[in-house]
Amino acid sequence: MMDKIIREIQERYTENITLSGLAEAYGISTGYLSSQLKAELGLSFSEYITSKRIQKAKELLADESLSVESIAEQTGYNDYFYFIKVFKKNTGISPSKYRKNL
Template sequence: MLTVYIADDEVWVVLGLQKQLKKTGLAVKVVGSANNGLTARDEIGKLKPDIVFTDIRMPGENGLELLKDIGELSPDTRVVIISGYADFAYAQEAIRGNAYEYIVKPIHEEDLKNVLERIIKEINPEQTSEENQEEVKQIAHESAVSIADKAILEIQENYLKDISLSVLAEEYGVSAASLSSQLKEKLGMTYSDYVTSLRIQKAKELISTTSLSMQEVAEQSGYSDYFYFTKVFKKVEGISPSKYKKEL
C-alpha cells in the first residue's frame, strides 16, 4: 500500500483528489493533507509518504519551495505538481526541481491513474496494477468524457458569469442530470462546488495581489452580493475574506 500526501490551498481540490484516488482502485492510501506549504513541509518530514501531490500557489510556502524541501526531508518521495496554471515556466522549474510529474487542473482520472501506476511499478515492481476498463466500456464512455471535458473548459472560461447547468447541458445536447453526473465523476465534486472553488480561488488571488476593497473583490470574483460572497468565502476557507487578508 503506497502512502499519499496532498497539499493544496483549495479544500475542494483536496477532497476531490481524495475521491479520485479512491476511485482508481489502486493500492494507495492518503495519510495526510494540508492547505498551506509550511504545514505540509512539517508533516511530510514526519510521515515520509511515497507520493506527494502539491499545488504551486499556496500560502506559507509555495509548491516549488516545498518540492525543494521534500528533496532534503524525504528524498525517496515522488512529488507530483498539480496546478491550475498551464504555464510552461512552472513546468520547467518543477522539472529542474526533480518533480516526478506536472499535471494541470482539473485532474483527469486517466492521467492520475497513469501516474500512480508508473510509481507503483517503480516502487513495487512485483505488484501488478489492476487491469484497465474493458475496451467496449471505455468506448461507450468516450463521448461522455468528451462532453465533460468541453464543459469544464467552458466553465473555467466563464465562471465569473452566471453559468446555468441547464444551459450548458442544452448546448451539449444532454440532460442537466446527465451533465451533472459526468462533471461530478470527472471533477470529484458537484458542478456548483466547482464553480464556487474557482470563484473563491479568484477572490484569494485578488486579495493577495491587489489593493481592491472587499466589495470590489466580491464583484470581480462573480458575486454581486457582498454579504453572500463573505458567507461563501467563510464556508470554504473557514475565515472571512477580511481576516484572510490580515493573515497574509
C-alpha cells in the same frame, strides 16, 4: 465533449453560468451533465464553481488596492454579503481576516 464543457466552465466561472444552461447548450440532460461533471471533477457543478471563485478571490485579496466588494464582483458574486458568507464557509475566516493573515 466533457473536456469542452469543463474548459467552458473554467473560462466562464465568474459569469452567471448554470448547469441547466450548459446542458441545454450542449444538447444533453441536466442530470447526465451533473453526473459526468461529478465523475470528471470529483465535485458537483456548484462545488466546482464555488472552489474556482474562492481560489480566485484568495489571489485577488493579496492586492490591497482592491476592495472586498470589488473582489466579490470580479469573482462572480453580485451580492457582497453572500460572497462573505460563502468565503467564510469555505475557508473558515472572513475575506478581511484572510487578507490580514497574508
